[in-house]
Amino acid sequence: MQLIDRISNIFHEKFGHTPMHIARAPGRVNLLGEHVDYNDGFVLPAAIDRATYVAFSPAGTPHSSLVAVNLRNEASFSPQTIPSKTQPDSRRLPDWAHYPAGVMWSLLEEQLVVPAINAVYASDVPRGSGLSSSASVEMAFMIAWQSLGGWTLPSMQLALLAQKAENRYVGVNCGIMDQFASACGVNDQLLLLDCRSLEWQSVPLPEHASIVIADTSVRRKLTSGEYNNRRAACEEAVRLIQKDLPEIKSLRDVSVDEFNRFAGNLPDEVAKRARHVVEEIGRTIQARALLEAGDVQRFGRLMNECHVSLRDLYEVSCPELEAMTRIAQSLDGCYGARLTGAGFGGCTVNLVVQEIAPSFAESLAKQYALETGLRPQVYISRPSQGAGLL
Numbered sequence: 001m002q003l004i005d006r007i008s009n010i011f012h013e014k015f016g017h018t019p020m021h022i023a024r025a026p027g028r029v030n031l032l033g034e035h036v037d038y039n040d041g042f043v044l045p046a047a048i049d050r051a052t053y054v055a056f057s058p059a060g061t062p063h064s065s066l067v068a069v070n071l072r073n074e075a076s077f078s079p080q081t082i083p084s085k086t087q088p089d090s091r092r093l094p095d096w097a098h099y100p101a102g103v104m105w106s107l108l109e110e111q112l113v114v115p116a117i118n119a120v121y122a123s124d125v126p127r128g129s130g131l132s133s134s135a136s137v138e139m140a141f142m143i144a145w146q147s148l149g150g151w152t153l154p155s156m157q158l159a160l161l162a163q164k165a166e167n168r169y170v171g172v173n174c175g176i177m178d179q180f181a182s183a184c185g186v187n188d189q190l191l192l193l194d195c196r197s198l199e200w201q202s203v204p205l206p207e208h209a210s211i212v213i214a215d216t217s218v219r220r221k222l223t224s225g226e227y228n229n230r231r232a233a234c235e236e237a238v239r240l241i242q243k244d245l246p247e248i249k250s251l252r253d254v255s256v257d258e259f260n261r262f263a264g265n266l267p268d269e270v271a272k273r274a275r276h277v278v279e280e281i282g283r284t285i286q287a288r289a290l291l292e293a294g295d296v297q298r299f300g301r302l303m304n305e306c307h308v309s310l311r312d313l314y315e316v317s318c319p320e321l322e323a324m325t326r327i328a329q330s331l332d333g334c335y336g337a338r339l340t341g342a343g344f345g346g347c348t349v350n351l352v353v354q355e356i357a358p359s360f361a362e363s364l365a366k367q368y369a370l371e372t373g374l375r376p377q378v379y380i381s382r383p384s385q386g387a388g389l390l
């Protein structure tokens, strides 16, 4: 494979020998359960067949040396320089290196052995488009350090430590879904995760259905502020509903009927945000039964409903996501289409009849380009195995 040859060659040029191992960790796409992971809800992602690959060997020096091929950039860090986010020569650590350095930080916090590493890495997960390139980088480095450190942790534990790195070292307040999907992916299966208990099961992707991912080519704007506002609205809804239902701990604990009874006590915007979450959690519970029964048509309809809710209640869509979704839903063989990831740009996820997936992808790209003047990337994707050594 091209990416692997490329990082292996660059590794050889830079470090003078072939890498000891190559770690791979996939990106992910979420089919249902959007903006519910931080409300203790259920999510239904799949690891995808696009991934970050890290060629690595033990460094034999006090510091780790990294080459990020896609960014044409290099950086170094050691346990001594990590807290100050600097490099051994005192320059500041570039932002992209916070992800692998954060993984080392998180592992050191656990008192694990984390040897210095020489690493060259590259990815075909597009950055910042909602397919979780950041979690794929973190999980690939998790696997690399696990193999050099001589210890083994369960995949979910590695995911939690990667999430801690992103929350506490990088400073992004993400839920557990991204790292979980990258860590625990299963070939040809969707993953149904209970974000409260962290129990999960795999559910087969319906037979004769394909996942098509369509990148609008618009990168999200203002996300951290908008994202934090929405998290705050969900927390406020819980506080206000607790006046009537003191036993609830999160929106997960509120049924749609209960919500309808108490929604009038919430400020309008808070009520809209919370309604999305409560109804979306209801949809994921229905989805499990539909998938187990092989009812792909009705599952697709839940995806369409999810999109409407993200647009009108959670208000995280944008004109390009609307165009991509509308065109997809008008094409033959589309079971369901919706924006995926945090929103404000990035990708849509589409579930389509397998036999027509190639022509669907072609028509979608063509019509979107005609309508918007933008050049989208559209790919047919298979659920893939989670992070591991090649």
Ligand code: ADP
Residues within 6 Å of the ligand: 052, 068, 069, 070, 071, 095, 096, 097, 099, 121, 122, 123, 126, 127, 128, 129, 130, 131, 132, 133, 134, 135, 137
């Ligand atoms: P996403 O939705 O893709 O996870 P994020 O904003 O969470 O978007 O993470 C993107 C960041 O992750 C990039 O800005 C970069 O710092 C890091 N990253 C992602 N892919 C790579 C890569 N191939 N090489 C180096 N850093 C990467």
Ligand code: MG
Residues within 6 Å of the ligand: 132, 133, 134, 135, 178
């Ligand atoms: Mg991310």
